[in-house]
Amino acid sequence: MNTNPHDQTRGDSAPFFHGAEPAPLSCNEAASLCMKAARGAGMSWGMAEEAGFSASWLVSHGIDGPSYLRAHLERADGKAWEDLCPTITPATWRNAADHAVCPIILGATMCDYADLPQGPAPDAVIQLGPVSMPILLVPFLAELARKNALKITLVGADGTICIEDSAAWLDVAARSLTAQQLDLTLSVKAAQPHKSSVPTTSKSCTTAATIAALNTLAMRTTVPASEASRASAGSTLSDND
Amino acid sequence: MSVTKLNKTSEAARFMRPASEVMRLKRMGSGHPTRLSFLRILLRRLRSSDWQVDRPVWNVNANGVGHGVYRVKSDERTYSLVAFAHDLPDDMRSDRVIATAWDATFTLFDGDPTPDDIARLADNVPYQEAGRVSPKELTLARANRSVRLFKHVVDALSEGRQPDTNEINAVRYLMRTTAVYGSGKFGASDRADIAQRPELAAPFQVEMLTVWLIRAFTVDIVEHMAAEKGGARAVKLDRDTRRSLGVGNSTGLGMAPFIVRHPVLLNNWMIAREEALARVRAQMDADPDAILGLKDAHAAAILNAVAWHSEHPVQVRKLHDLRRDLDLIASQLDTFDWAVTLPWNELWLWGEKTLTYEGQEALLALMLEPHGALIDDLADHMGADEAACFRINGAMSVADLRGVLENDYAWALAIDFTTPENIARFWYVSEEKLEPRLGERATEDGATLEQPLCIARLVAELYVTVQDYDETKPVAALLLAHPEHRYALRRVQITKNHPYAEVHDNLIAANMLPVDLLRCKLAYFGASQFDPRSDRWVRINLFAGAPFPDEIKTECMG
Numbered sequence: 088m089n090t091n092p093h094d095q096t097r098g099d100s101a102p103f104f105h106g107a108e109p110a111p112l113s114c115n116e117a118a119s120l121c122m123k124a125a126r127g128a129g130m131s132w133g134m135a136e137e138a139g140f141s142a143s144w145l146v147s148h149g150i151d152g153p154s155y156l157r158a159h160l161e162r163a164d165g166k167a168w169e170d171l172c173p174t175i176t177p178a179t180w181r182n183a184a185d186h187a188v189c190p191i192i193l194g195a196t197m198c199d200y201a202d203l204p205q206g207p208a209p210d211a212v213i214q215l216g217p218v219s220m221p222i223l224l225v226p227f228l229a230e231l232a233r234k235n236a237l238k239i240t241l242v243g244a245d246g247t248i249c250i251e252d253s254a255a256w257l258d259v260a261a262r263s264l265t266a267q268q269l270d271l272t273l274s275v276k277a278a279q280p281h282k283s284s285v286p287t288t289s290k291s292c293t294t295a296a297t298i299a300a301l302n303t304l305a306m307r308t309t310v311p312a313s314e315a316s317r318a319s320a321g322s323t324l325s326d327n328d
Numbered sequence: 329m330s331v332t333k334l335n336k337t338s339e340a341a342r343f344m345r346p347a348s349e350v351m352r353l354k355r356m357g358s359g360h361p362t363r364l365s366f367l368r369i370l371l372r373r374l375r376s377s378d379w380q381v382d383r384p385v386w387n388v389n390a391n392g393v394g395h396g397v398y399r400v401k402s403d404e405r406t407y408s409l410v411a412f413a414h415d416l417p418d419d420m421r422s423d424r425v426i427a428t429a430w431d432a433t434f435t436l437f438d439g440d441p442t443p444d445d446i447a448r449l450a451d452n453v454p455y456q457e458a459g460r461v462s463p464k465e466l467t468l469a470r471a472n473r474s475v476r477l478f479k480h481v482v483d484a485l486s487e488g489r490q491p492d493t494n495e496i497n498a499v500r501y502l503m504r505t506t507a508v509y510g511s512g513k514f515g516a517s518d519r520a521d522i523a524q525r526p527e528l529a530a531p532f533q534v535e536m537l538t539v540w541l542i543r544a545f546t547v548d549i550v551e552h553m554a555a556e557k558g559g560a561r562a563v564k565l566d567r568d569t570r571r572s573l574g575v576g577n578s579t580g581l582g583m584a585p586f587i588v589r590h591p592v593l594l595n596n597w598m599i600a601r602e603e604a605l606a607r608v609r610a611q612m613d614a615d616p617d618a619i620l621g622l623k624d625a626h627a628a629a630i631l632n633a634v635a636w637h638s639e640h641p642v643q644v645r646k647l648h649d650l651r652r653d654l655d656l657i658a659s660q661l662d663t664f665d666w667a668v669t670l671p672w673n674e675l676w677l678w679g680e681k682t683l684t685y686e687g688q689e690a691l692l693a694l695m696l697e698p699h700g701a702l703i704d705d706l707a708d709h710m711g712a713d714e715a716a717c718f719r720i721n722g723a724m725s726v727a728d729l730r731g732v733l734e735n736d737y738a739w740a741l742a743i744d745f746t747t748p749e750n751i752a753r754f755w756y757v758s759e760e761k762l763e764p765r766l767g768e769r770a771t772e773d774g775a776t777l778e779q780p781l782c783i784a785r786l787v788a789e790l791y792v793t794v795q796d797y798d799e800t801k802p803v804a805a806l807l808l809a810h811p812e813h814r815y816a817l818r819r820v821q822i823t824k825n826h827p828y829a830e831v832h833d834n835l836i837a838a839n840m841l842p843v844d845l846l847r848c849k850l851a852y853f854g855a856s857q858f859d860p861r862s863d864r865w866v867r868i869n870l871f872a873g874a875p876f877p878d879e880i881k882t883e884c885m886g
Contacts, residue, residue, distance in 0.1 A: 113463070114520065115512030132780045133807075133814020140718065168811055175808065192811070199722030199804035206722075206804075230719070309759035310774030316758060316765055 104295035111292045118143035123305035128160040137195040144226035146291045150261050154297040159220035181216030187268045194227025209277040222264040238278035243269045343606035353833040357844025358685040360693040365854030369707045370536040381877035390556040398541040408437040409541035430470035436538045463517045466534040467510045471503040481550045486558030490566050502546040504576025508535045543575045574872030581864045584845040588781050591829035593712040598828035600710045604703035608695050609673040614666045621698025640860040653687025722804030730794050732824050739832040740784035752838035755779040782836040786816040
């Protein structure tokens with residue numbers, strides 16, 4: 088595989104940043120890279136799309152979602168679905184073996200259950216147990232809160248975060264939900280309809296190290312070169328005409 | 329025509345062609361540009377609103393190396409194409425995405441670039457994928473000369489004569505683009521951040537504006553080089569000849585996955601065109617001006633079919649069909665009785681009975697052409713808010729899911745995925761070049777890394793699971809037990825509300841032609857003279873015959 092950083096011949100959207108320089112990705116690039124990396128780390132394609140959604144939502148709200156996703160994927164890499172998913176009962180959504188739940192699976196499933204009895208309906212209190220990199224759960228909960236007009240509160244050992252119709256909570260979330268793992272309880276109340284969440288004007292940058300790490304995972308979804316593969320790309324006709 | 333005579337959507341509904349007819353690869357692969365194509369939408373806007381076009385910077389030397397800026401300006405917004413012209417050795421000229429240098433490189437800048445912006449862009453845009461642009465840039469593009477025609481035109485103009493008509497007609501563009509990137513690629517502005525602007529709401533408008541301005545650049549640079557070479561003897565390109573030139577474009581397999589990955593967008597493109605056809609068919613009578621417009625469009629289509637060349641056997645056959653069908657349409661129009669009730673519908677039904685897919689889809693484009701007042705508003709509905717359709721409705725019952733599968737995906741469930749010819753191919757991304765490719769399952773490695781592009785097969789696998797699952801449960805429970813179906817289930821829910829979202833064919837079949845997917849998308853762009861170079865690689869022409877910046881305000885065109 089050609090890893091020359093100035094190889095222009097790769098149809099690659101991931102930029103070649105170095106060292107500690109800021110690495111701004113567009114939301115489209117963040118979503119695309121994170122989706123591929125999540126797939127490379129073992130998620131199904133549909134769940135990998137959810138990872139792309141979460142990371143790019145955070146980028147558009149000024150939080151370095153790709154770096155948090157990287158931290159989570161490096162922990163979850165190679166683990167079985169059963170060790171990452173919640174087991175759903177009306178009052179607890181903990182993992183059956185009490186492993187840390189994957190925040191992408193948890194968030195997407197919570198949205199799936201939005202209008203079901205075991206789901207996050209008004210007055211529900213749900214024990215989530217340990218959640219890996221919980222900031223990645225936030226985009227799902229913010230979307231859920233807006234869609235179903237809910238006030239969603241996350242309670243952990245270090246404090247409480249209330250997802251509501253203002254931007255201030257996001258700063259708190261960016262500080263307190265970025266631990267590698269937190270034991271959380273979620274509670275839900277009915278609220279006034281939210282306005283749509285307003286992305287901050289400045290998107291978050293990520294880091295060169297994050298991009299390199301996510302790229303390494305993403306490359307697992309690609310197929311090594313062969314003569315047959317080179318031959319079937321493009322046309323045998325000359326372009327210098 | 330009075331407004332009351334314009335058929336409303338509800339009256340046109342019975343004339344809509346069903347997805348089972350429209351969404352077949354063979355028909356999609358016969359698509360023609362229409363007045364709802366994206367470059368036509370752009371040209372209508374540029375003509376009708378207060379946009380002014382100029383070229384504030386031209387800093388190019390005698391060898392054709394330097395940069396220029398083309399500016400499109402309204403009271404509220406300015407867009408600037410920054411064009412870098414290079415001196416490329418012949419042996420480096422390739423149309424593939426794997427090229428490393430080009431004759432010219434471009435970016436569409438959001439506003440008026442300062443000298444600092446230009447300097448920053450000069451350090452990045454010429455390197456394309458290995459450079460980096462910023463949210464101030466909307467597109468990144470590059471183009472290569474048509475070596476034969478470019479040199480011929482420079483030489484002729486420098487000697488004070490016009491280029492040879494045969495040479496012009498054999499190519500019909502001076503340069504061809506080999507990539508036009510938008511939507512946040514390489515650090516450019518995200519589509520979501522600009523989609524609210526009225527002039528950019530329709531699909532691919534920044535890309536089309538980029539190419540339209542590149543076309544002006546291609547003529548400016550040959551005239552510049554001819555003047556440098558010939559001095560006082562040199563002449564400018566004859567304006568009719570100039571008008572006939574478009575911008576070539578070379579496109580490979582990378583474009584094919586796009587229309588599979590964007591089901592809501594595909595639906596909106598298709599439904600707008602189908603609604604347009606239905607509105608035309610639903611008219612009780614024919615306006616005399618519209619009949620004249622149809623005949624003019626037909627005459628132009630004949631000329632286009634004459635000019636359209638290809639050496640690819642599949643396309644040669646299709647061109648033969650098209651030319652024959654256009655003659656049949658001519659005979660039909662000579663004797664057609666426009667006094668019947670629903671005359672446009674009569675014409676259409678005749679076409680469906682008589683013409684090949686090539687001819688039918690060409691007739692569609694002809695019938696839309698004189699009906700701008702009736703259908704142009706549909707252009708406002710061709711964009712898509714994909715994020716709004718992303719969330720899965722987990723409360724849907726498995727029984728309902730099964731119903732949708734059996735109704736909307738009967739075409740997919742009917743495919744036997746146990747036969748070798750029906751699973752002959754697999755789509756993958758190449759590690760070496762990160763480009764999408766299509767492999768042969770029986771002989772190539774890598775099928776375990778298959779991309780999820782054969783929706784029919786994924787849906788068939790979902791159906792197997794659904795048949796053994798408790799029907800009273802919600803799909804949320806099914807997904808928790810079977811996360812591998814999340815991708816397919818999202819599609820199925822999208823298709824429930826977007827009937828034209830899926831290509832109703834097996835995209836891994838042995839006989840599938842990727843160029844059919846390319847042609848469908850390129851027809852929506854407005855591309856003409858579709859010329860496959862293989863079954864997965866194609867050249868086209870954009871904007872041939874369209875006005876140049878100095879012409880657009882002074883003439884009437886649809």
